[in-house]
Amino acid sequence: MIRIGAMVSGGGTNLQAVLDAIDAGKIDGQVVTVVSSKEGAYAIERAAKHNIPSVVISKKDYPNGGFEKALIDHFKSMNVDLIILAGYMTILGEEFIKAFENKIMNIHPALIPSFCGDGFYGLRVHEKALEYGVKVSGATIHFVNEKADAGAIILQGTVDVANDETPESLQKKIMENVEWKLLPKAVSLFCEDRISIKDGKAYVDLKD
Numbered sequence: 376m377i378r379i380g381a382m383v384s385g386g387g388t389n390l391q392a393v394l395d396a397i398d399a400g401k402i403d404g405q406v407v408t409v410v411s412s413k414e415g416a417y418a419i420e421r422a423a424k425h426n427i428p429s430v431v432i433s434k435k436d437y438p439n440g441g442f443e444k445a446l447i448d449h450f451k452s453m454n455v456d457l458i459i460l461a462g463y464m465t466i467l468g469e470e471f472i473k474a475f476e477n478k479i480m481n482i483h484p485a486l487i488p489s490f491c492g493d494g495f496y497g498l499r500v501h502e503k504a505l506e507y508g509v510k511v512s513g514a515t516i517h518f519v520n521e522k523a524d525a526g527a528i529i530l531q532g533t534v535d536v537a538n539d540e541t542p543e544s545l546q547k548k549i550m551e552n553v554e555w556k557l558l559p560k561a562v563s564l565f566c567e568d569r570i571s572i573k574d575g576k577a578y579v580d581l582k583d
């Protein structure tokens with residue numbers, strides 16, 4: 376059974392989608408720990424409802440360094456095989472990423488390589504996509520490497536952008552139609568060992 380660690384910062388609807396898929400028997404894995412970047416994130420309550428222990432590990436509590444080591448120590452002590460960034464809003468450094476190479480998955484609410492990288496998170500991503508005037512947008516699940524939103528792409532899905540779209544409506548549309556389906560699917564593929572990496576690209580075995 377694959378042991379999954381989740382990192383969250385907010386509402387945790389993507390975490391919920393993964394927990395629901397596990398409950399429905401669609402993922403051969405188990406979320407064993409939830410790490411929040413801040414106190415009070417609703418995602419912590421979602422974990423508690425599933426009897427999953429959570430802990431707050433916040434960068435601001437490590438002004439003299441040691442944040443990444445605290446994260447590494449925690450996930451190693453929990454023996455995790457996969458870490459999912461499910462709406463996690465803190466940039467992670469090389470030390471952490473190297474410790475879990477090709478084992479950290481992120482969900483980004485746009486079609487990478489558009490509208491991604493430093494400063495592109497949450498609603499801002501959708502504001503920028505609408506400002507540009509794109510006609511489709513979507514979400515991307517990718518492995519995390521040392522550059523923001525630049526790791527190997529695992530899955531992408533799209534939605535059409537309506538003429539009267541707002542950042543809020545686009546965010547909702549992408550979450551409901553893409554993110555909540557794609558993240559559980561990518562986690563399931565990982566748990567079934569159906570994702571391989573070659574020359575920095577991910578290849579997914581999508582049979583059945």
Ligand code: GAR
Pocket residue numbers: 384385386387388389390418461462463464482483484495496497500550554
């Ligand atoms: C989601 O839309 C996710 O794609 C985005 O934040 C939201 C979190 O929602 N993530 C990022 O912007 C990361 N760069 P949730 O807490 O309800 O899952």
